[in-house]
Amino acid sequence: xxxxxxxxxxxxxxxxxxxxxxxxxxxxxxxxxxxxxxxxxxxxxxxxxxxxxxxxxxxxxxxxxxxxxxxxxxxxxxxxxxxxxxxxxxxxxxxxxxxxxxxxxxxxxxxxxxxxxxxxxxxxxxxxxxxxxxxxxxxxxxxxxxxxxxxxxxxxxxxxxxxxxxxxxxxxxxxxxxxxxxxxxxxxxxxxxxxxxxxxxxxxxxxxxxxxxxxxxxxxxxxxxxxxxxxxxxxxxxxxxxxxxxxxxxxxxxxxxxxxxxxxxxxxxxxxxxxxxxxxxxxxxxxxxxxxxxxxxxxxxxxxxxxxxxxxxxxxxxxxxxxxxxxxxxxxxxxxxxxxxxxxxxxxxxxxxxxxxxxxxxxxxxxxxxxxxxxxxxxxxxxxxxxxxxxxxxxxxxxxxxxxxxxxxxxxx
RNA sequence: GUGGGUGUAGCUCAGUUUGGUCAGAGCGCCAGGUUGUGGCCCUGGAGGCCGUGGGUUCAAGUCCCAUUACCCACCCCA
Numbered sequence: 153x154x155x156x157x158x159x160x161x162x163x164x165x166x167x168x169x170x171x172x173x174x175x176x177x178x179x180x181x182x183x184x185x186x187x188x189x190x191x192x193x194x195x196x197x198x199x200x201x202x203x204x205x206x207x208x209x210x211x212x213x214x215x216x217x218x219x220x221x222x223x224x225x226x227x228x229x230x231x232x233x234x235x236x237x238x239x240x241x242x243x244x245x246x247x248x249x250x251x252x253x254x255x256x257x258x259x260x261x262x263x264x265x266x267x268x269x270x271x272x273x274x275x276x277x278x279x280x281x282x283x284x285x286x287x288x289x290x291x292x293x294x295x296x297x298x299x300x301x302x303x304x305x306x307x308x309x310x311x312x313x314x315x316x317x318x319x320x321x322x323x324x325x326x327x328x329x330x331x332x333x334x335x336x337x338x339x340x341x342x343x344x345x346x347x348x349x350x351x352x353x354x355x356x357x358x359x360x361x362x363x364x365x366x367x368x369x370x371x372x373x374x375x376x377x378x379x380x381x382x383x384x385x386x387x388x389x390x391x392x393x394x395x396x397x398x399x400x401x402x403x404x405x406x407x408x409x410x411x412x413x414x415x416x417x418x419x420x421x422x423x424x425x426x427x428x429x430x431x432x433x434x435x436x437x438x439x440x441x442x443x444x445x446x447x448x449x450x451x452x453x454x455x456x457x458x459x460x461x462x463x464x465x466x467x468x469x470x471x472x473x474x475x476x477x478x479x480x481x482x483x484x485x486x487x488x489x490x491x492x493x494x495x496x497x498x499x500x501x502x503x504x505x506x507x508x509x510x511x512x513x514x515x516x517x518x519x520x521x522x523x524x525x526x527x528x529x530x531x532x533x534x535x536x537x538x539x540x541x542x543x544x545x546x547x548x549x550x551x552x553x554x555x556x557x558x559x560x561x562x563x564x565x
Numbered sequence: 566g567u568g569g570g571u572g573u574a575g576c577u578c579a580g581u582u583u584g585g586u587c588a589g590a591g592c593g594c595c596a597g598g599u600u601g602u603g604g605c606c607c608u609g610g611a612g613g614c615c616g617u618g619g620g621u622u623c624a625a626g627u628c629c630c631a632u633u634a635c636c637c638a639c640c641c642c643a
């Protein structure tokens with residue numbers, strides 16, 4: 153039992169969940185294509201350095217959550233903890249963003265982080281990831297948020313909140329950061345231990361601390377929007393105007409910050425109240441400095457990721473469609489019928505029909521029960537009488553009508 | 566990494582407080598009966614070293630310790 157169990161935090165996607173997973177992916181793919189995005193699937197492993205430089209050395213992800221190993225040549229490689237770095241690498245490596253036209257890309261796939269599993273958080277989890285390179289916005293920012301929102305609403309998810317914010321850029325954020333740090337340093341005593349630690353290396357994270365005390369301090373402290381430089385301010389202003397124009401329901405949250413280092417300006421998240429503590433189904437933002445940080449040209453970027461397991465949780469609370477049953481279930485009622493049945497089944501499948509059968513003969517009762525479980529439309533019965541007459545008995549399970557057809561004429565079924 | 570909860574049949578769980586017919590129920594599965602040849606109903610059957618390892622005791626699913634897995638929360642994030 154224990155040796156045969158899946159790895160902690162890694163989960164099977166079982167047959168009765170597959171339909172919904174496919175529906176989710178199909179919808180996301182269709183929509184991305186409709187919005188003019190192209191699919192690019194990067195490998196799930198990259199050189200460790202890519203993530204160290206892209207995500208940031210001091211983040212939790214890089215410090216303690218990556219699945220990193222050496223390959224046989226001694227090179228350090230890592231199972232991707234997120235998709236953006238790999239996509240940036242691919243865009244730079246293949247020069248996908250030359251000229252005026254931005255590269256608009258998306259991908260699906262598993263991500264890996266060594267964290268303690270809980271509701272909505274696994275060690276291997278799946279994301280739908282969308283990225284744009286080479287467009288400074290803010291219209292593209294609005295478009296990508298709209299894409300995300302459209303996806304969720306077309307999947308029938310209501311009761312969700314879209315929050316947006318601007319984190320400023322390298323020319324205005326440092327001033328805010330300094331002011332915030334000095335403000336909070338004076339009030340260290342009323343901060344929680346975690347936040348006192350954050351004060352050192354990541355003061356912006358204090359903004360989204362859930363602790364009551366910390367929240368009330370943050371409320372009266374300096375806000376990013378007062379520090380935005382003129383161009384960041386215009387950028388954000390225009391973004392919110394456009395979103396309002398298309399009637400997208402969102403909320404501005406000046407306290408929204410993101411965990412990964414590379415974000416600039418626009419950030420956004422989508423939350424649902426039905427997910428437990430890990431309430432974010434999707435999150436993303438702009439990362440104008442990332443490409444050059446990774447050694448490429450100074451290409452602006454923007455993107456988001458949807459947590460598919462979390463999305464799945466929201467979807468399976470609604471009615472989940474079942475896999476449709478086969479057109480025919482073949483009930484083999486005596487051993488002599490196995491051969492002819494096998495041939496018939498292959499012929500019917502070759503015609504494109506969905507056919508199921510069990511390759512051992514059994515009693516009529518148990519076979520009919522199997523057909524019922526499989527939600528088959530019709531049963532083809534092959535017993536001694538049918539063998540003698542060269543005809544199969546067909547029974548329609550909903551109308552209960554029965555008729556015969558020659559075994560050697562599969563085209564008539 | 567830190568806390569809390571839970572591990573008993575394939576699945577969902579009773580039983581643990583007050584050690585001694587406690588190895589159970591429902592569903593599922595198998596066989597048979599009834600039903601127009603399946604669905605409903607009836608009868609019977611298979612299937613569990615009660616997570617694992619120690620300890621206490623005449624006696625442990627039940628008490629104690631350890632360990633492991635899962636779940637939830639913190640942290641972090643999708």
